[in-house]
Amino acid sequence: MSFLPYALAAWLFAVGLYGVVTSRHLVHLVVCMTVIQSSTYVLLLGIGYRTGKKAPIFSSAVPPQVGAVDPVVQALTLTDVVVSVTVTALLLALVIEIWKRSGTLDPDELRRKDT
């Protein structure tokens, strides 16, 4: 088991977070959120991976004794993807509303317009 998936997850998390913090455009910000979320997929799948093992699909031809990668983390990742799609869709819908009302998507400019 290499450390590479963990390093990748950490990198995605850090780079996404950096993007969110420094974002000057709300659509860019939402995309950065999905980058952070991707780090959780990589981490989960990395945790469940077993070198040389197959997908967890068993039948009479493939008995459970042969072993497989962990199916639980795959279920978790799937759930996570569903959650992510919902949040992203909602955020983008809100961003469109902001664009319609304010004509800008720069957070700083939006604050100036507010006050």
Next chain:
Amino acid sequence: MTLVPLVVAVPLLAAAVLAAFGHFLPARFPDVVAVAVAAFVTVASVILIFRSSDETIHYWFGGWRPRNGIALGVSFSVDPLGAALAALVGVLATAAFVVSWDYFRERVPPQFHVLMLLFVGAMVGFALSSDLFNIFVFFELMSVAAYALTSYRIERPSAVQGAINFAVVNSIGAFMLLIGIALLYARTGALNLAQMGQVLAQHDADGLVIVAFTLVAVGFLTKAGAVPFHFWLSDAYAVAPAPVCILFAGVMSDLALHAVARVYWLVFSGPLGTDVRPVLIGVGVITALIGAVMAWLQAGLKRMLAFVTISHIGLFLIGIALLTARGLAAATVYVVADGLVKGSLFCAVAQLARRVGHTDELVCHGRGRVIPGTGVIVVVGALGLAAIPPLGTFVPFGLLGRSAGLAGYGWLAPVLVLATALTGGAVLRAAGRIFLGLGPKRDDLLVSPPPGEEEDVGLAEVPRRGALLWVPALALLICGLGLALTPGISGHAVRHAERFVDRASLARETLHGVRAPLGPVPAVHASAGSYLYGAVSVLAAVTLALLGLYRSRALRIVAPAAHRLKLLHDGVVGEYVTWLTVGAAALGVLFAAVVR
């Protein structure tokens, strides 16, 4: 015990049905369904409180019970503390649905009920779930519903902005929670809280345990609105419709804190012991004080109550952070009593918005005289926030003070008094201005909300004299303050909290079916010291309110510091996320420093 899944399934199913058919049904039909479902959740949860009082109910979905101490299935664990929170969700949701009947002038689209019911079902599931990943899913479900509800008034830029801040900060908190869960799964191979705790207890705390605890705690504390993860909270509560705020302020934040307690006791208490106590208490104290000061500085009632919520979250966090059964019992009873009072105050705000058209105390100066009854409710509610003896909020307030003393943190009592006095005083001051026309119409110390934020539907006649607005307010207030009359409520709470903190026995009960022992009901009485602190808190609240109204120049000395604090809370979403990141890193470093 089929009632257990029903408290979650019924609201979710009702939401699905309304989403599919709501548009074809008569206008008032979704209202009726929603009130009925919320009432069902309330009654069922109250029944569960009593049914679980002798023995925790473990409900395994699909009958997948644990074998040989390994839990493959997912379960709900219902104890009276969790069921009480579920009941609080039900009561507040019922009130919110009743209030929304008269509050909204336009015909409310059925999507509102759908989102609220999803929100309710998710919160109840979150309160009862005993599987960490399920907790995460319910956490996300209630968050998504909450983001959408925040932006209900989508035509207002401030509402959309508030919802975006809420969604971005909370989602990043949720990612951290998920990473924490993933790390715990990697270590323990389990998702059931009890089983995770059993595995972790076999070893000392190491880096992974500390990182996982930090991430999980930060995820929940972001939702709870603990400092410095709280910046989104006031932006969201200020723009959400008042009926939604009843649920936000009354129970959503508090549920996240209860999750911190559950995860700490069931999963981490083995390796971490009580080492993390000073750090968590520190977060609680800072949250209580910053929230209280910021509440004092607000002129907009919704923002003020948002900061009251933050401040009181700090109080509850202190109770949980004492890491004793008594502290936990005090926090739980406090959450329920205080949640009912805050819910009542938001009902009153809804009525004010409807009758006066605005909820800014300076703008509304003296205009609340048309609804004197609501004024009485707000004043009594403010005294409730100040923990007036011997009413509902005083009982847990006193218990909290004594638990702190027993744990060797006697110095916390003045902090508690300061927070309750400032928050109660702020609301009293606003009530004096709005309902009695006291004091000047200008006060430079106070922050006025940006135009369009607090003002509501505008001056309008209220149908049926607005009974659906003030009756829930009165009912919630009576429930909250009348909680003190429940015989032996503190004793029962302490008894169940004692079982809650007995990790090993509870894990054996969950995984092996060996019943956890339940001790006798201890006699818990308010001491003379508690009455003294309660009285001081109320007197200080009244004094502060009068000072704020008539001698606000005397408070001018704090103006520069207050201004700086205000600026901090007026940031853009990127800055909030920076605070979240820095806070998480600091918390991790502190945990690493204190854990031996």
